[in-house]
Amino acid sequence: MPQKFIVVTGGVLSGIGKGIFSASLARLLKDSGINVSILKIDPYLNVDAGTMNPNQHGEVFVTEDGYEADLDLGHYERFLGINVSRKNNITAGQIYFSVIQRERDGKYLGSTVQIVPHVTSEIKDRIKSMDGDLLVIEIGGTVGDIEGEVFLEAVRELAFEVGRENFHFVHVTYVPYLRTTNEFKTKPTQQSVQLLRRIGIHPDTIVVRTEMPIDANSLFKVALFSGVPKNRVINLPDVSNVYEVPDVLHSLGIHRLISEKLGLNIYDKFSWSYPKSFELLKIGIVGKYLGTDDAYKSIIESVYLSGAQKPVVIDAQELEDMTEEQVKDYLDDFDALIIPGGFGRRGIEGKIKAIKYARENRKPILGICLGMQLMAIEFARNVGGYKGANSTEFDADTPYPVVNMMESQKEILKLGGTMRLGAQKTNILKNTLLSKIYEDQEVVYERHRHRYEVDAEAFSDIFKKPGEEGYKLTISAVSDFVEAVELDDHPFFLGVQYHPEYRSKVGNPHPIFKWLVKAAGGNVR
Template sequence: MIAMTKKYIVVTGGVLSGIGKGILSASLARVLKEGGVDVNVLKIDPYLNVDAGTMNPNQHGEVFVTEDGYEADLDLGHYERFLGVNMQRINNVTAGQIYKSVVDKERAGKYLGATVQMVPHVTAEIKERIDRISGDLVLIEIGGTVGDIEGEIFLEAVREMSLEKGPENFLFIHVTYVPFLKASNEFKTKPTQQSVQLLRKIGIHPDMIAVRSEIPLGNDELNKIALFGGVPKQMVFNLPDASNVYEIPHVLYSMGIQKLIAQKLGIELKDVFHWDYPRAFKPYRIALVGKYLGTDDAYKSITESLLLCGVSKPETVDSQILEEMSEDEIAVTLSSYDGVIIPGGFGKRGIEGKIKAIKYARLNNVPILGICLGMQLMVIEFARNVAGLEGANSREFDPETPYPVIDLMEDQKRVLQMGGTMRLGAQKTPLFKGSKLREIYGKDLVMERHRHRYEVNYEEFKNLFTFPEDKEAFKNTRLIISSKLDFVEAIELPNHVFFVGIQYHPEFKSRVGDPHPLFKAYVEAVEAKGGHTT
C-alpha cells in the first residue's frame, strides 16, 4: 500500500445480530492483505463487561485468549484464523473499558474540573483507542446492531472521526439481513431499508451495503435496496449462506469488492489472491463432550480447528446426559463415534459425564484429546479407576475430596476478583523427548496459550505419574508427563492410539492452511483407527 494517510473501514450491522459481520470483516481484511495492504483489525464490543472473560459461553460463545493473555470476543479468533496473525488486547475495545477509563481520569482530576459528558469526553476516549491501532488501513467492526442503545456512542465516535480525518479516508459498510417469507414466496427488504435509515439518522451514510440472506436475492431486490439505501447499485452486494465460511474471502475477491474499496479510499492494490482453504470434509464423527449447549459458538475454535484439518464439524454430546447413564449405555452412545474430545470449562455441572466418556475412550482405545479441564479430568479418571484412589477429584468440584489430584494454583489462592486473574496467554511449554507430544510437534519448546486456575497436584501425587524415559511406564500403570515446567502441561498414555491431555488451548492457534499440529495428529489417529465414514 502506497497511501500516505491512514484509511479506515467501519463495519456496522443491522436488522439482527449473528449475521456474520465477524466473518465478513475477517474475509475482507484477508483479501486486502493479499493485495498488499498493511491492514489491522479492531473489534468494538458495546457491552459493559471489561472483557469477555466472565461471560457465560452459553450466552456469548467461547472466550478467545490472545498471546498476551487477553480474554476476548470470539471474533478475534476469526481474525487470527483468516489473517494468520496474532491479535492482542489492543485489538478489542469494550464499553466497560471505555467508561472505566473515563471515570478513572475524572477521579484523578485529568479533566481539570470540566463536566464530564458523553460528547466530547467518552467519544474522545473511543477515538483515542482507535488511534492506537497500527496499520495503513484499520478495519473496525462495531458489535451489535444499529439501534442498540449501548452502541450509539461508538457510532457517534466514528462519525466524528470520519469528519476529523476526512470522509475520503473512511468507508462504511453496513451488513444487513433480508428474510425470505415462504408463505408469500418473496424477500422482504423493508427491515434493511429501515436499518439504513436509522444509520443515516445517526449521521452515517453507508458507502456499501452487504446483504445477507439464506438464498440469493434477485436484481429487483438489490435495486430496491440501493434506491432506498441511497447507494449506487454496484455498492450493494449479496452474500447468501455458504456451506463453508472459508469460501467467503474467495467470493469477495471474485466479486471485486476490494477494487471498489481501493477506488473509494485511494489505495494502490495488487491484483493478487492466494487462499488455501479446506474445500471438502471427511465425515468422521467426533464427539465433543461438553456442557455449554446454548450456542454453536461455545466451542468455536475447537470446531474450526477440526474443520481446518478437513474433518466434519464435531457433534456436541451433552455431558449431563452421560452422567445418568450406566457404563453399558455410555458404550452404546459413544460407540458410533470415531473420536472423543473433552473441552475446557468451569463448574461441577456435567463433570461426571465427561469422566465416564474418558473412561470409555481409555478402555476401548478410542482417540481422545483432553483440553484444559479435559486434561484435569483425565487425571481424575486415571486416579480413580487405575490407581484406585476412590473419591479422587478436583478441589473445584469437591473441596473435601480425600485425594485432591487437581488443586488451585498457589498464586490463585490470594486472588479475590474473577475477571482477568487466571493464568492467561502464551507460556513456555517444554516437550520431553520420547513422548508422543514431542513427536507431534518436532520441537523441544513451544509457546501455548492458557486459561485456567487449577492445576495437577503433582507434588502430592507424584506416584500417579512418570516421564517418557521410564520404560516401566509403558505398562500403562502411570500417566506419562510429556510436558512440565512450573506445572504439569501435558499427559499421555503410550499403549493407546491417542490418549493426550494438555493444560493449554491449542485450538486458539489454528490457522487457515496451518491447523495446529495437535489437531492434525489427532485426526491422523482417527483415520488410522478407521471410522464410521459413509
C-alpha cells in the same frame, strides 16, 4: 498518506456474519498489499469477555498476550493468519472505566464529564492508537441498539476530523425471504439504513445477507432507498462453509471497489487455501455448553481445518445418568472424543465416564485444560485406587485432591482477568507422542486459561517420566507444573493443560488436531 478506515456496521438483527465478513475483507486487502489492522468494538459494559457465559455469548478467545476476548478475534486470527492482542478489542466497559478513572484523577480539570466529548474522545483515541495503513473496524450489535450509539457517534466524528475521503462505511444487513408470498422483504434494511443516516453516517457499501441469492429488483430497491450506487450493493447469500466467503467476496471484487473509493493502490495476489472435502469422521466434544455451537468455536474450527467434518457436541450430563454399558453403546459410534475446557461441576462425572470409556476401549481422545485434569482424576480413581479423587474446584473436601488451585491463585479474589492467561513457555519432553506432534521441538509457547493444576508431586505413583515402565500416565510436557499427560499403550490418549485450538489458522491448524484426526481415521502412531 493518512491512515484509512473501513467501518463495518450491522443492521436488522445480530449474528448475520459481520465478523466473518470483516475478517474476509481484511484478508483480501492484506493479500492486495495493504498493511491492514483490524479492531472489534463490543458495546457491552463488560471490561472483557472473560466472565461471560459461553451459552449466551459463545467461547472466550484468549490472545497471546493473555486477553480474554470475543470470539470474533478468533475469526480474525484464523482468517488473517496473524496473532491479535488486547489492542484489537474495545469494550464499552473499558471506555467508561478509563473515563471514570481520569475523572477521579482530576485529568479533566474540573470539566463536567459528558458522553460528548469525553467518552467519544476516549473512543477516538483508542482507534487512532492502532497501527496499520488501513484499519477495519467492526462495531458489534446492530444500528439502533442504545449501547452502540456512542461508538457510532465517535466514528462519525472521526470521519469528519480526518476527512470523509479516508473513511468507508460498510453496512451489513439482512433481507428475509417471506415464503408465504415468495418474495424478499427489503423494508427492514431500508429502515436500518435510515437509522444510520439519522446518526449522520451514510453507508458507502451495503452487503445484503440472505438465505439464498436475491433477485436484481430487490437489490435495486435497497440501492434506491439507501442512496447507494447499485454496484456497491452486494449480495452475500449463505454458504455451506464460511471459509468460502473470502473466495465469494474476491469474485465480487469488493476489495477493488473499496480500494478505489479510498484511493488505495493495490495488487491482487489473493491466496486462500482451506479444506474443500472432509473425512467422514464422527468426532464428539463432550461438553456442557449446549446453547450454541459458538461455545466451542475454536475447537470446532480446528477439527474442521484439519480436514474432518464438523464435530458433534455430546451432552456430558446425559452420560452421567447412563450405566457404563450404555456409555459404551453410545460412544462406540464416535471415531474420537474431545474433552474441552470449562468451569463448574455440572457434567463433570459424565466427562469422567467418557474418559474411562476411551482409555479402556482405545478410543482416540484429546483432553484440553479441564479435560486434561479430568484425565488425571479418572486415572487416579480407576487405576491408582484413589477412590473419591477429585479437584478441589468441585469437592473442597476430597480426600485425594489430584487437582488443586495454583498457589499464585489462592490470594486472588476477583474473577475477571486473573487466571493464568496467554502464551506461556512449555517444555516438551522427548520420546513422547507430544514430541512427535511438535516435530521434536523442545520449547513451545501455548495459550493458557486456568486456575487449577494437576498435583503430580503428591500423587507421583500414578505418573511416570517418558520411557519408564508401568501402566501410568506419562508426563509429556512441563512448566512449573504438569502441562501434558499421555498413555503409551494407546492410539491417542493425550491431555494438555493449554488451549491448542486458539492457535489454529486457515491452512495451518494446530498439529495436535491434525494428529487427532489422523488417529480418528485409524492412522495410529
